[in-house]
Amino acid sequence: MxxxxxxxxxxxxxxxxxxxxxxxxxxxxxxxxxxxxxxxxxxxxxxxxxxxxxxxxxxxxxxxxxxxxxxxxxxxxxxxxxxxxxxxxxxxxxVIDGRASDFAPGSPDLPLVVGVLGDIGRLSLPEIARTWTETRWDRFLSNSSETELFRGESLLHTDINQSNFLVAKRRVWAVDWAWPTRGAGFIDPALLVLQLIAAGHTPDGAEAWASELSAWREAAPEAINAFVAANLRMYRAAAVRKPDEDWLKAMVEACRAWAGHRRLPEER
Structure with missing residues (x-):
């Protein structure tokens, strides 16, 4: 032993x-x-x-x-x-006796996941989180003035993926709160959109799911566009550092598809 x-x-x-x-x-x-x-x-x-x-x-x-x-x-x-x-x-x-959620098109888990994201969006920001400003995308923005687009008073989960939403008895639990932050409320819904595209949704279909959330509906289009572009730069840089990681390549392609849908200029 x-x-x-x-x-x-x-x-x-x-x-x-x-x-x-x-x-x-x-x-x-x-x-x-x-x-x-x-x-x-x-x-x-x-x-x-x-x-x-x-x-x-x-x-x-x-x-x-x-x-x-x-x-x-x-x-x-x-x-x-x-x-x-x-x-x-x-x-x-x-212990939650459940399974990882399924983000694939047509999955019955999707309404439950969106519902939990809505619940997260309605949480009050606790005092302990006031210094946890969301900054991880700042260095991938096109200019420093865009950072204010990502600031806000919402509590964010920020690690939206299929494994972090456990389905148990027709309800969903949001788990693995490893890096909660304080920021703009649209960020968690936007992360869901990116994951849905990676799981096989069209960008338009993925955004339709996010549109059920008020934080997404109330977000400025320029904020969402800045987020899409920042994620494309971030995943491209990560894929260059780790060329053997297929999941990073998949995220780059998901970002490219989303950027194309929003008619953002192609960056090289």
Whole structure:
């Protein structure tokens, strides 16, 4: 047994909350954590995210997730306990017995996903999130004046993809709040549009789903256009750095299709 593996290292830290641990089964989700797992134990079952307690963005992301969960209500599985030691940060969530959502055209999950995005859009911005200004697209904008288009008072999830919306008993939970931010309300709906195009929707069809959300309907067209162009630049740059990553190539093509639909000038 390798005691340095996360599943072994965290056992003595979490057993105060879980009781004796029977099994730690890694999950396929959670690429930003050192461990995501279902833990069977004396107190039942928990979904656990664990991260080595080292300075940097990954640590900050888990701290943000810990802080935001109490403000999400029924939208996300509740955080039941957390542990911090010199070596580890661990969050223990209620287990949702569900599956990843399906973003494909015609999927019955789409109305549920859009409904949850509407719920997120109606959340009040908690005080703890006021300093979490959304800036990740700033360096991909055509000029600095566009940054104000992305600022706002909405709480954003910002990691919209099929795996982060779990379907269980005809409802959807938004999970993996690894990097919530404060910004313009149209950003989460716009991220959904991009993911829908990548999943096979036409740009027009993808935008039709977003149009059910007030934040999208109220957004200025120039803000959406700036977002489309910024994402195209961002994914092109990432695809150049990692030419073997097929998913990045797919995102570039989705961005190109969306930019063409919105009649944005082609950039080389």
């Amino acid at each position: 390798d005691d340095d593996l996360p599943e072994h290292a965290i056992r003595p830290l979490i057993e105060e909350h879980t009781g004796p641990v029977v099994q730690v089964k890694r999950t396929v989700r959670g690429f930003s954590s050192d461990l995501t797992a279902l833990v069977d134990c004396g107190e039942g079952r928990f979904f656990v995210k664990a991260m080595r307690n080292r300075p940097g963005g990954r640590r900050k992301s888990l701290i943000r997730e810990k802080l935001i969960t109490g403000h999400l209500g029924h939208i996300s599985p509740p955080l039941l306990w957390d542990v911090e030691s010199a070596d580890w940060l661990v969050l223990g969530f209620e």
